[in-house]
Amino acid sequence: MTEPMGTADSKKGIADAVRKGLRRRYAKEMRFKFYGLAAIAFAMLTLVVLFTTIISSGIGAFVQSKVTLDVTFSAEDIDASDIGAGNFRSIAFDALRKEFPSAPSGRKSRPLTELLSSGAPFQLRQIALEDPGVVGTTRQVEMTFSDDADIFLKGKMTAIEDVPVTGIGSIIGTDGEVKILSTANDFSAVLADVKRSLGDLASAQEREVRRAERRLGAMESELSALQTRLQSASGDAAAALQERVEALQNDIAAVTHERDQAQIKAVDLRNRAGSPGGPEPTDSSMPSYLVAINNGLIKITSVDNAQIIGETIVALESDGDVQGADWRLLKLVVPEDSRRLTDKQIGWLWTLEQRGKTDLVFNTTLFSAGDSREPELAGIWGAAVGSFWTLLVTLSLSFPIGVMAAVYLEEFAPKNRWTDIIEVNINNLAAVPSIVFGLLGLALFLNVFGLPRSAPLVGGLVLTLMTLPTIIIASRAALKSVPPSIREAALGMGASRLQAMTHHVLPLALPGMLTGTIIGMAQALGETAPLLMIGMVAFIVDVPGGPTDPATVLPVQIFLWADAPERAFVERTSAAIMVLLAFLITMNLTAVLLRKKFETRW
Amino acid sequence: MAVTDTETQAPPAPAEKPAKMRGRGVCVFYGDKQALFDVDIDVVDKQVTALIGPSGCGKSTFLRCLNRMNDVIDGCSVTGSILLDTGDIYDKSVDVVQLRARVGMVFQKPNPFPKSIYENVAYGPRIHGLAKDKADLDGIVESSLRRASIWEEVKDRLDQPGTGLSGGQQQRLCIARAIAVEPEVILMDEPCSALDPIATAKIEELIHELRENFTIAIVTHSMQQAARVSQKTAFFHLGNLIEYGETEELFTNPKDEKTQGYITGRFG
Numbered sequence: 001m002t003e004p005m006g007t008a009d010s011k012k013g014i015a016d017a018v019r020k021g022l023r024r025r026y027a028k029e030m031r032f033k034f035y036g037l038a039a040i041a042f043a044m045l046t047l048v049v050l051f052t053t054i055i056s057s058g059i060g061a062f063v064q065s066k067v068t069l070d071v072t073f074s075a076e077d078i079d080a081s082d083i084g085a086g087n088f089r090s091i092a093f094d095a096l097r098k099e100f101p102s103a104p105s106g107r108k109s110r111p112l113t114e115l116l117s118s119g120a121p122f123q124l125r126q127i128a129l130e131d132p133g134v135v136g137t138t139r140q141v142e143m144t145f146s147d148d149a150d151i152f153l154k155g156k157m158t159a160i161e162d163v164p165v166t167g168i169g170s171i172i173g174t175d176g177e178v179k180i181l182s183t184a185n186d187f188s189a190v191l192a193d194v195k196r197s198l199g200d201l202a203s204a205q206e207r208e209v210r211r212a213e214r215r216l217g218a219m220e221s222e223l224s225a226l227q228t229r230l231q232s233a234s235g236d237a238a239a240a241l242q243e244r245v246e247a248l249q250n251d252i253a254a255v256t257h258e259r260d261q262a263q264i265k266a267v268d269l270r271n272r273a274g275s276p277g278g279p280e281p282t283d284s285s286m287p288s289y290l291v292a293i294n295n296g297l298i299k300i301t302s303v304d305n306a307q308i309i310g311e312t313i314v315a316l317e318s319d320g321d322v323q324g325a326d327w328r329l330l331k332l333v334v335p336e337d338s339r340r341l342t343d344k345q346i347g348w349l350w351t352l353e354q355r356g357k358t359d360l361v362f363n364t365t366l367f368s369a370g371d372s373r374e375p376e377l378a379g380i381w382g383a384a385v386g387s388f389w390t391l392l393v394t395l396s397l398s399f400p401i402g403v404m405a406a407v408y409l410e411e412f413a414p415k416n417r418w419t420d421i422i423e424v425n426i427n428n429l430a431a432v433p434s435i436v437f438g439l440l441g442l443a444l445f446l447n448v449f450g451l452p453r454s455a456p457l458v459g460g461l462v463l464t465l466m467t468l469p470t471i472i473i474a475s476r477a478a479l480k481s482v483p484p485s486i487r488e489a490a491l492g493m494g495a496s497r498l499q500a501m502t503h504h505v506l507p508l509a510l511p512g513m514l515t516g517t518i519i520g521m522a523q524a525l526g527e528t529a530p531l532l533m534i535g536m537v538a539f540i541v542d543v544p545g546g547p548t549d550p551a552t553v554l555p556v557q558i559f560l561w562a563d564a565p566e567r568a569f570v571e572r573t574s575a576a577i578m579v580l581l582a583f584l585i586t587m588n589l590t591a592v593l594l595r596k597k598f599e600t601r602w
Numbered sequence: 603m604a605v606t607d608t609e610t611q612a613p614p615a616p617a618e619k620p621a622k623m624r625g626r627g628v629c630v631f632y633g634d635k636q637a638l639f640d641v642d643i644d645v646v647d648k649q650v651t652a653l654i655g656p657s658g659c660g661k662s663t664f665l666r667c668l669n670r671m672n673d674v675i676d677g678c679s680v681t682g683s684i685l686l687d688t689g690d691i692y693d694k695s696v697d698v699v700q701l702r703a704r705v706g707m708v709f710q711k712p713n714p715f716p717k718s719i720y721e722n723v724a725y726g727p728r729i730h731g732l733a734k735d736k737a738d739l740d741g742i743v744e745s746s747l748r749r750a751s752i753w754e755e756v757k758d759r760l761d762q763p764g765t766g767l768s769g770g771q772q773q774r775l776c777i778a779r780a781i782a783v784e785p786e787v788i789l790m791d792e793p794c795s796a797l798d799p800i801a802t803a804k805i806e807e808l809i810h811e812l813r814e815n816f817t818i819a820i821v822t823h824s825m826q827q828a829a830r831v832s833q834k835t836a837f838f839h840l841g842n843l844i845e846y847g848e849t850e851e852l853f854t855n856p857k858d859e860k861t862q863g864y865i866t867g868r869f870g
Binding site: 415483485486487488489490491492493494495496499503504508 | 715
C-alpha cells in the first residue's frame with residue numbers, strides 16, 4: 001500500500017472511462033427493458049387478438065331468432081284424449097302459412113315451412129301437454145327459426161342494401177307476374193349488374209371460341225399431314241389412311257359447327273352487354289333485387305332502366321301509383337347461387353321482420369339442451385354435465401391417492417435407491433403425452449375390465465392417471481414447505497409420526513395441495529386426446545344422469561361442432577369455447593386467490 | 603433474585619434425591635462422525651440440571667437423546683444406555699410415543715401450534731387420552747396455563763391463535779403445553795435464548811416453581827442463568843463431559859482447568 005496514488009490526470013482519465021462506459025451500460029439496460037416490454041406487449045396483443053376473435057365470432061350464438069305467430073291449436077289436428085299424438089307439424093306450418101296466403105300450399109310450401117326449426121312442432125306439443133285447455137283456441141306462440149333463417153336474420157347470410165329510388169312507381173298487376181314502371185331511371189343499377197354479368201358470360205363464350213379454334217388448327221394440320229401421306233401410300237395402308245382422313249374431316253366439321261355456335265352466342269352476349277338499354281333477364285349468379293311496394297314484395301326477373309317485370313313473393317295490396325318515398329328497391333348482395341336461402345325465403349323472412357314478428361332472444365337452448373344435428377336445437381348442457389361427472393370422478397380419485405402418496409413419500413418412505421427410482425418415475429409421468437393415457441385406458445379399462453364405453457367413470461380414471469403426478473409433486477412441495485419446528489413440537493408432545501403428520505403438517509400444507517389440485521383439475525377439464533380414445537367423442541344427445549351413462553365433455557363437444565358443416569355451428573363452437581374458457585379462468589383464479597389467502601398463515 | 607437459596611444451606615454431599623434419568627457411556631454418531639464421547643451423567647429427580655458449554659459441544663445433542671428426538675434425524679445413532687427410573691429408554695420394547703409423554707420438551711424458538719391457545723394445551727392430553735370429558739379437559743388446560751403463569755393473560759382469549767402472543771408468552775404457552783401431559787421430566791433446550799430479559803426472568807421464576815413437581819434438564823449458554831436456576835451443572839466441551847457436580851461448587855471451585863477457562867470467559 002505504498003504506491004503513490006494516481007495523479008490528477010489519471011484520475012480524470014478513469015472518470016472519463018467510467019462515464020463513457022456508463023452510457024453504454026445505460027443504453028444496454030434501456031434496450032433490455034425495451035425487449036422485456038416488447039415481449040409482454042406481444043403476449044398481451046396475442047391474448048387480445050385471441051379473445052377478440054373468439055368473442056366476436058361466438059357472441060352471436062348467445063341469441064336466437066324466434067318468430068311470434070298466432071297458432072291455432074285446432075281440434076281437427078289434436079285428439080283431446082291423446083294430445084301427445086297430435087299433428088303439431090301441421091299446426092305449426094299452418095300458423096306460418098297464414099302469414100303469407102299467396103304462398104303455394106301443400107307440399108309446395110316446403111320452402112316456407114322449412115324456415116321453422118324442426119323442433120318447433122315439439123315446442124307446440126309441449127305447450128299442449130302442459131295446458132290441455134289450449135286445444136281449440138288460438139294463442140300467440142314464440143317459435144324457433146331454423147338455423148339458416150337464424151343466420152340470415154343475424155345478417156350473416158347476406159347484406160341487404162337499399163338502392164335509392166326517386167321516381168313514382170306505377171304498378172300493373174298484384175299477384176303472380178307484376179310490372180312496375182318508374183318515372184325515373186331507378187333500375188339502372190340493376191341493369192348495370194345484369195350488363196356486367198352478361199359481359200362475364202360473353203368473355204366465357206369468347207374463351208370457348210378460342211379453344212375451339214385452337215383445336216381446329218391442330219386438327220387441320222393433322223389432316224394435311226395425313227393427306228400428304230395418302231398421296232404416297234397404296235393398298236391397305238392407303239385404305240386405312242383414307243378412313244382416318246374421312247373421320248378427321250367429320251370431326252373438323254363438328255368442331256367448326258360448335259365454334260360457330262359459340263361465336264354466335266358470344267357476339268350476342270357481347271352486344272347485349274354493350275348496349276345501354278334493356279330489357280334483360282336477371283340470373284342467379286348476380287346479386288338479387290327485390291322491390292318492396294304496397295306491402296308486397298317482388299323479385300325482379302327482367303329489368304330495363306325505368307321498368308321491371310317481377311314475380312311476387314308477397315302479393316301486393318293494390319296496384320296504382322306510389323310515391324318515391326313509399327317504395328323501396330332492395331339489393332341482396334350475395335347472389336342466390338352462393339347462399340343457402342332462396343330469394344323467396346329471404347323475402348318472407350324480411351317481411352316477417354318488417355311486420356315486427358321476429359325477435360332475437362337470449363339463447364337458453366344453448367345452456368339447457370344436449371347436442372343435436374340441428375344447430376338451433378343444440379346446446380352444451382350435455383357436455384357440461386359430462387364434464388362435471390368426469391371431473392368429479394377425477395377429483396375423488398386423484399386427490400386422496402395423490403395426497404396419501406405424497407405423505408408416504410415425504411414422511412415414511414426410507415431413503416434408498418428404490419424410492420429414488422419411484423420419484424424419477426413420478427416426475428416422468430408428468431411429461432407423458434396425454435394420448436398415451438387414453439390408449440392405456442382403452443386397453444386396460446375398456447378391454448380388460450370391461451367398463452362401459454364413453455362413460456365419465458372411465459374418462460375420470462384416465463384423467464386421474466394424468467393428474468396424479470401433478471398433485472403428488474405439488475403436495476410434496478407443500479409438505480416440504482411446512483417448518484420442521486411444527487413437526488418437532490408435535491413429536492415432542494408424544495404424537496406418533498402419523499399423528500404429527502395428519503394433525504399438524506397436513507393442515508398447514510393443505511392450501512398448497514389444494515392449489516396443485518385445482519391446477520390439475522383445470523388441466524383435466526381441457527383434455528381432449530385421452531378421452532377420444534375411450535370413446536367420449538360419440539354423438540351423445542341425452543344429458544348423462546350418472547357417471548356410467550355415455551357422455552361427452554366440453555372440449556370434445558367443441559371439437560365435434562368445429563367439424564360440423566352447418567354455418568350456425570361456427571358461432572356455437574366459439575360460444576362453447578367461451579364457456580370453457582370462463583370455467584378455466586375461474587378455476588385458475590380460485591387457485592391464485594387460495595394461495596394468496598393462505599400464504600401469510602404462519 | 604436468588605433461585606438457589608435453599609441449596610446454599612445444603613451440604614455439598616451426594617444428592618439426597620435419587621437420579622431420575624441416568625446416562626452411562628452415551629455415544630452419539632451422525633453417520634460416521636462422532637458427536638458425543640462416553641457421557642456419564644445423572645439427572646436428579648425434582649432438581650434442575652443445567653448443561654453448559656461452548657457452541658457445538660454436544661449439549662443439545664445429549665438433551666435430545668433423553669427423549670429420543672434424535673431418532674427423527676437420519677443417520678443418527680446412539681450407543682450406551684440411558685435409564686429412566688430403571689428402564690433403558692433405547693430398549694426395543696420401549697414405545698417412543700409413551701416415552702415422550704413422560705419426558706416432555708421445550709424448544710429454543712417458541713413453536714406453538716398454529717391453532718388456538720386452548721387447542722395447543724389440549725393437544726397432548728387429547729392424544730394420550732388423559733381427559734375423560736370436555737369438562738375434564740377444560741380443567742387440565744386451565745391448571746396447566748396457571749402453572750405456567752400465563753393463565754391471567756390468556757384466560758379471555760383461549761380461542762385465539764397461539765401464534766398471536768408475544769415471544770415470552772409463546773414460550774410459556776409451550777411450557778404449559780409440555781406440562782399438560784404431566785410428564786416426569788421436562789427437557790428445555792435454551793428456552794430463553796430468543797427472549798428479552800424481562801421474559802427470561804419470568805421463565806426462570808417459572809422453572810423455580812416447576813422444580814417442585816418436575817425433574818428439569820436445561821441447556822443454556824448463559825452461565826449466569828445456569829448459576830441462577832440449577833442445582834446440578836454439567837460442563838461439556840467438544841463432545842466430552844468435562845465436569846459434573848453441584849452448581850455452587852462448579853462455579854466457585856471448578857475441578858478441571860477447562861471448566862475454569864470456560865467460566866472465566868477465556869473461551870466460549
